[in-house]
Amino acid sequence: MIGLVDCNTFYVSCERVFQPRLITLPVGVLSNNDGCVIALSTELKALGIPMGMPAFEIQHLVRQGRIHLLSSNYELYGDMSQRVQAVLEEFSAGVEPYSIDEMFVRFDGFAPGQLLEHARQLHQKVRQYTGIPVCVGVAPTRTLAKLANRVAKKVPAYGGVCVLQADSLAARRLLQKIELGDIWGVGHRLVERLALMGIQSAWDLAQADPKRIRQRFSVTLERTALELRGIPCIEMIDANEPRQRIMTSRSFGRLSGDLGEIHQAIRQHAQRCAEKLRAQGSLARAVYVFLKTNPHRPDLPQYSPGAIAELACPTDDSRAILHAASQALTAIYRPNVAFMKGGVMLIDLVDANRQQLSLLDTPERAAQRDKGHQLMAALDEINQKMGRGTVTLGRPSSGAAWHLRCAHRTPRWTTRWEELPSANTR
Template sequence: MIGLIDCNNFYVSCERVFNPRLDGRPVGVMSNNDGCVIARSNEIKPLVKMGAPAFQLQQLVRSGQIHLVSSNYELYGDMSRRVQSVLEEYTPEVEPYSIDEMFAHFHGFTPAALLEHARELHHKVRQYTGIPVCVGVAPTRTLAKLANRAAKKIDGYGGVCVLNAGSAELKGILQRTPLDDIWGVGGRLRERLAVMGLRTAWDLAQQDHKAIKRKFSTTLERTVIELQGKPAIDMNDPSEGRQRIMTSRSFGRLTESKAEIHEAIRQHGQRSAEKLRSQDSLARAVMVFLKTNRHRPDLPQYSPSIVVELAHPTDDSREILHAASHALEEIYRPHYRFMKAGVMLLDLIDANRQQLSLLDTPQSGAERERSHKLMATLDELNKKMGRGTVKLGTPSPGAAWHLRCAHRTPRWTTRWEEIPKIS
């Protein structure tokens, strides 16, 4: 069985952990350089649309109707790591899907024991981190997504939903789930399926997956197989969507060499940036993680991760590698033998719909254009001559990492000088 653990209103929840006065208040989190609203509490949703420019909301802020804070990716990344560490107490197989969602594998449980296990996990994450979560468990990732949605939307589940293969409960949820609520099924695909008389997840699950592949794609075929209760989607499947892009690989041998690990991070960062550009997306943040071998209890264990905020949404390999290098400097510790490293690009947005900053100048616009041309040339050369023909070395030091974050809360968990003080 596979579980999906989704942190509720994650960015806002992180802020509320250290500022309980925000509980119950309409709270929004702003994007890089305080440009627009990128995360909302339930209370602010009737008042503020996603992506609303922050400058248009100042009257609501001054009147006390809403509360806006600057994005604090260092805090969010650390809180995500803490949530993951709690999950790893309940299962050794945890797969981050995004900064606020993680898949977990559960083996050897009876249905009753698994439900109790999931409820205990749900409680402990909130108790140990302060972050509220919903837990959905099912035989496949696609069904786990639906179970998580049910746990979140249906009060009777209390935040935890376990769907067993072939159960009447699973059938009922599939029959009540419209096609566009299925993971990976978008509006255009829904319209084409509607022409065939398919309206719900149950309708799609009854189809022959080979026929679906012939009419549509391998991606939709996998969705059908997953709806039928058989795993078909891998964690690193390129068709997973645009929430995040991850590139990682186990080393050929254990290493504690910082130079070797840095080289791996550079390779993964460049590959992630290529994937980002290929799907016309931009990233707002970069996560870097390292892993030691948990199957070697004779060796010291250390599996850190960190999120670094980018100065602005970007697909430029140079900026992504600079952030990844900065992240490695923060988390690397000597005397640990690492077996794996990875780079994850987070908070992706459509490159064709990005919101420009009010601080943009002709110079910054020209720089974006130069960046676009450079990356396009790099991709074209690698396409013609073979991947990796043109590579970037170690980014030059000295770039400005301090952003305009006029309303950023303290980085409570990662900075000694910002640790909470009790008087």
């Protein structure tokens, strides 16, 4: 059996763990640069505010104290997600992260009666140990687990936990009620085409001929139909599988054409890419740097260039990667152009343990390379213990245009020593 654990209103819940005063209040979390609402509490949804609402359109509600808007605090959200995963790993046979707030969990060897009780314990332990409320859906396949999770969240009688057996009467009744658009991976265009075949519900799709579904649509939809029958067909991508490319990019807080400021942004992105590269045990052969102007400002010059700088040899050394990124930026920068976004991508990655060294490699170069590995390892260890950005290659200036706007960001309670919550003992 497979479970799907979904954190309820995750971003808002992370904020409420450290600010209990926000519980029951209408709270929203904003996108990068405080542009629009990307996460809403149940109370905020009840006021009719939709996902994606521009923040400036509801500032009057903030001033009136009717709603509360917070800037994104991704460092906190990422750490809380890891804490939830740690609890799940302790109480299950394996965890497969699907997103920052959703994780598939393996439940092997449980009898049906034991499984329900264990799922309820898991539901309670995550809330107890992390403060994050979750819903748990358990079923024989990932697609059915998604539907079981949806029921656990939407139907209060389940208490946040739903265990679904594929051949049960409850599963049949559920599938007959579920519309096609609510099935994992079935978009609105597929819904329209399936309707022409008389397939209106999840139950109809489950009963359809899989071979016919494959011929008319795709092997992916065939697997979905089989999963609805309780036949496992979908395997998740291994989260530990090394990525083929690593990218870090971000929109600037405001438009900028200053080479010094843009260079600082590219250096910060390149350093972050190098950290990710070392974390997955890979080396990069080239660095790609790109810039973008604002396409919604036709009154300004439009120029969105990119350039690749090859590395002398595959490396994960931040110094070499930063040097290559600077070269690429110099090649594409154009004065008198206001840019809104910049980024760095490491490409042509290879496994660090399978690096092919040159026959002309000298002992001096090998010793220099070993010293570089030791330096990078020390840098990563310090930043892991003391917080990201404690030690960097060059310090960015404060107030630069490329810094994100985050006027309402809460402290990074769990990852920064200087922002740890304090207890008043008086």
